[in-house]
Amino acid sequence: MHGPPWVGWLLMLLSAATGGYYLARARPGTAGQRVEARGEGLMGLGMAVMAVPATVVAPPSWSPWLYVAVFGVASLWALAYRHLHLVVGSAAMVYMALTMTGTPAAGPAGHAAHAGGTAPGGVPLLTGLLLGYYSLFIIATGIRLASADSSATTATTSTTVTRATGALSATAVAPSGSGTARRPEVLRASRLAMGIGMFAMLLVL
Numbered sequence: 001m002h003g004p005p006w007v008g009w010l011l012m013l014l015s016a017a018t019g020g021y022y023l024a025r026a027r028p029g030t031a032g033q034r035v036e037a038r039g040e041g042l043m044g045l046g047m048a049v050m051a052v053p054a055t056v057v058a059p060p061s062w063s064p065w066l067y068v069a070v071f072g073v074a075s076l077w078a079l080a081y082r083h084l085h086l087v088v089g090s091a092a093m094v095y096m097a098l099t100m101t102g103t104p105a106a107g108p109a110g111h112a113a114h115a116g117g118t119a120p121g122g123v124p125l126l127t128g129l130l131l132g133y134y135s136l137f138i139i140a141t142g143i144r145l146a147s148a149d150s151s152a153t154t155a156t157t158s159t160t161v162t163r164a165t166g167a168l169s170a171t172a173v174a175p176s177g178s179g180t181a182r183r184p185e186v187l188r189a190s191r192l193a194m195g196i197g198m199f200a201m202l203l204v205l
Contacts, residue, residue, distance in 0.1 A: 007204060011051035011197055018193045019044020021186075032081060039078050039086040040194060046071065046093055047197055050100075059100075067097035085137070092130050092198060095122065099205055122205050134199040141195060145188040 022041035026034050046067060052059070071093040078086035099122040 005053035005055055007200070008051050008053035008056075011200055012048045014193055015044045015047035015051060015197045018190050018197070019046075019048060021190050025187075032083075035078075035081045036083055036086065039074060039083060039090070040190075042074060043071075043086070043089050043093060044194060044197075047194075047201060050093075050096065051197075051201060064097040064100040067100075068094050071097070088130075088133060089194075089198065092202070095126065095130070096201065096205060098122075127202055127205060131199060131202050134195050134202065138192060138195045138199060141188055141192045145185060145192060148185050148188060 019041045022037045022044060026037040026041060050067065071090045075087050075090035075094065078084075078090055
């Protein structure tokens, strides 16, 4: 990817950590949740490899076509399970990989980016649509995360007050003491991190 090397390294660390988290949680849950976790994990690891600064580690000439093949299949796989967000993400990975090849599909701007390293790559309209999608996704996910944190804080305060009055029941103890109560927040934070990573990669395309 283009841009300062430190941006690439930060994106690599963010994407690798998020992708690893998704793969770690791919076993539990329903079939649909496992498909989503594996798809997000694959995308996170792919983003991590793609984000490695080319000035530090030069990728082989065939690597963009590997991305196209892997995420093209991943996009069809996500479409079969009706995970539309994964479809968009996998298609965005294919688009960024094609831009890296400098093929005519990337447009004149893509050739300029590879020649000078400063001009934006890809088709401006398509890049703009993807940036708009991920902007809305980041905002929506951030709002849900903030709302969940507010609800968790309120529940914790209520539990503390109830304990102080000596009226805490066994059914109230279980949710507050369980680690599963915070898992939705971790998942939303991971989605937010993935969205920010994809947005940043599109910006430096």
